[in-house]
Amino acid sequence: xxxxxxxxASYADALGASEVALEMPAGALVRDVLARxxxxxxxxxxxxxxxVAVNQRYAxxxxxxxxxxxxxxxxxxxxx
Amino acid sequence: MRTAMVxxxxxxxxxxxxxxxxxxxxxxxxxxxxxxxxxxxxxxGLDYSSYAGMAExxxxxxxxxxxxxxxxxxxxxxxxxxxxxxxxASVVIAVAHPHxxxxxxxxxxxxxxxxxxxxxxxxxxxxxxxxxxxxxxxxGNGKSEMGAPRP
Numbered sequence: 001x002x003x004x005x006x007x008x009a010s011y012a013d014a015l016g017a018s019e020v021a022l023e024m025p026a027g028a029l030v031r032d033v034l035a036r037x038x039x040x041x042x043x044x045x046x047x048x049x050x051x052v053a054v055n056q057r058y059a060x061x062x063x064x065x066x067x068x069x070x071x072x073x074x075x076x077x078x079x080x
Numbered sequence: 081m082r083t084a085m086v087x088x089x090x091x092x093x094x095x096x097x098x099x100x101x102x103x104x105x106x107x108x109x110x111x112x113x114x115x116x117x118x119x120x121x122x123x124x125g126l127d128y129s130s131y132a133g134m135a136e137x138x139x140x141x142x143x144x145x146x147x148x149x150x151x152x153x154x155x156x157x158x159x160x161x162x163x164x165x166x167x168x169a170s171v172v173i174a175v176a177h178p179h180x181x182x183x184x185x186x187x188x189x190x191x192x193x194x195x196x197x198x199x200x201x202x203x204x205x206x207x208x209x210x211x212x213x214x215x216x217x218x219x220g221n222g223k224s225e226m227g228a229p230r231p
Contacts, residue, residue, distance in 0.1 A: 008131055009201035010213040053199070056134035072131060072199075076215040079128070079135075079159060079200035080112050080171055080191060 001026055001067035003033060009075045014045035024065070030054065031061040033071055050074065081147050083139040083157045085130055085200075090158050095174035099154040106180035108187040112171040114164050118214065122207035128161045128170065131199035135159070142193045150186040152177045157190060159200065192218070 003024045012018045022036050030052050037043050051074035052059050058074075065071055082098070092111050099107060116123055143155050154176035164170060173190050177183040196218045205211045 006131070008199070009129060009203070013213075053131070053134055056131070056137055058197075072134070074131070074199055075201060075213070077195070077197065077199055078202035078214055078216050079130075079198035080195040080216065 001028075003028070003065055003067060003069065003071055005033060005037065006070065006072040008072070011046050011050070011073055011075045015040065015042050028065050029061065030059050030063045030065060030071070033065055034061070034073075037073065046073065051076075081143055081153045081155045083136070083143045084159075085132075085135050085139065085161055086158050087160070087162045090160055090169040090172045092169060092172045092174075095156045095158065095172050098156045099174045099176040101154055101176060103178060104152075104154060104176040104183075105178050106183040107174065107176040108180075108183040110171075110173040110187050110191055111169050112191070114166050114168050114170060116166050118204060121204070123166065123204050124207045125163065125165050125205045127163050127203045127205075128159075129201050129203070130159075130161050134199050138198055139194065142190055142197065145193070146175070146186040146189050149189070150175075150177060150182040152182065152186065155186065155190070157194075159194070159198065161200070 001024055003022050005020050007015055007018055053072040053074055054063055054069050092109055096109055143157050147153050147155050156174045159171045173187050175183045175187045195216045202214050203211055204214050
């Protein structure tokens with residue numbers, strides 16, 4: 001399945017893209033998506049355990065991901 | 081209760097009016113503004129970007145938590161996006177309650193939680209022409225644990 005991963009701010013700059021499409025096996029978990037991101041060119045510039053949101057809610061790393069999910073890697077926030 | 085991400089200048093007085101009710105005896109207005117010095121750097125301005133959709137829902141969730149915990153619906157929060165100059169308001173929180181203690185506590189809860197949880201990023205521009213992504217101290221330099229920030 002293809003999983004869409006959104007990137008923001010410093011992480012989008014690091015990878016030179018605001019979105020990447022990753023080919024993942026069915027049943028993949030958030031942690032598997034993060035491991036795949038680490039294998040991308042410049043992927044090491046993203047921490048190996050960042051905050052992640054699935055469908056716009058903060059998610060744990062053992063949460064399953066499906067092709068229809070919107071996965072986002074959340075850089076350290078700076079609101080306020 | 082109302083919350084919004086806003087791409088135009090904020091008007092704190094309008095939020096005060098919005099929470100005004102005769103049942104309340106105390107209103108706390110918090111205004112966060114762009115400061116000229118950060119971490120020893122002379123700041124000339126900044127840009128806020130957000131995860132559109134999630135920022136709106138997370139801000140509403142935080143305000144709802146405060147509304148439930150301190151039992152008042154008279155809460156309005158607006159957070160700015162886009163380019164801001166020195167002194168401009170980046171966030172405005174208005175909380176009204178029958179009593180001042182609860183109003184202060186609810187206001188403090190909202191600002192502290194949104195600094196940890198709101199998916200908003202800040203790029204600071206400096207007087208010498210450089211610019212950098214900056215992080216809230218609450219986030220521990222990006223080395224935070226996996227998963228949702230703990231309430």
